[in-house]
Amino acid sequence: MSTPIQWRKSSYSGSGDGNACVEAALDRPHIAVRDSKIPSRAVLTFPAPAFAALLRALQAL
Numbered sequence: 483m484s485t486p487i488q489w490r491k492s493s494y495s496g497s498g499d500g501n502a503c504v505e506a507a508l509d510r511p512h513i514a515v516r517d518s519k520i521p522s523r524a525v526l527t528f529p530a531p532a533f534a535a536l537l538r539a540l541q542a543l
Contacts, residue, residue: 491518 487507503518513533515526528536 487514489516489518489521 487509489505489507492504492506505516505518505521507514508530509527511530512527513530515528515533517523
């Protein structure tokens with residue numbers, strides 16, 4: 483039996499009710515990402531090191 487993953491909403495979700503949101507969750511050994519407006523749609527998964535590299539690249543912008 484798998485444990486449900488805990489989704490976390492981005493702190494940069496926008497003003498008001500946070501309609502421009504991305505949620506991420508640790509789904510070992512991957513990081514899962516979804517659109518919080520439509521959580522039933524596709525989830526993207528990344529190996530944790532690749533996701534960390536993506537975040538570093540975004541922070542460098």
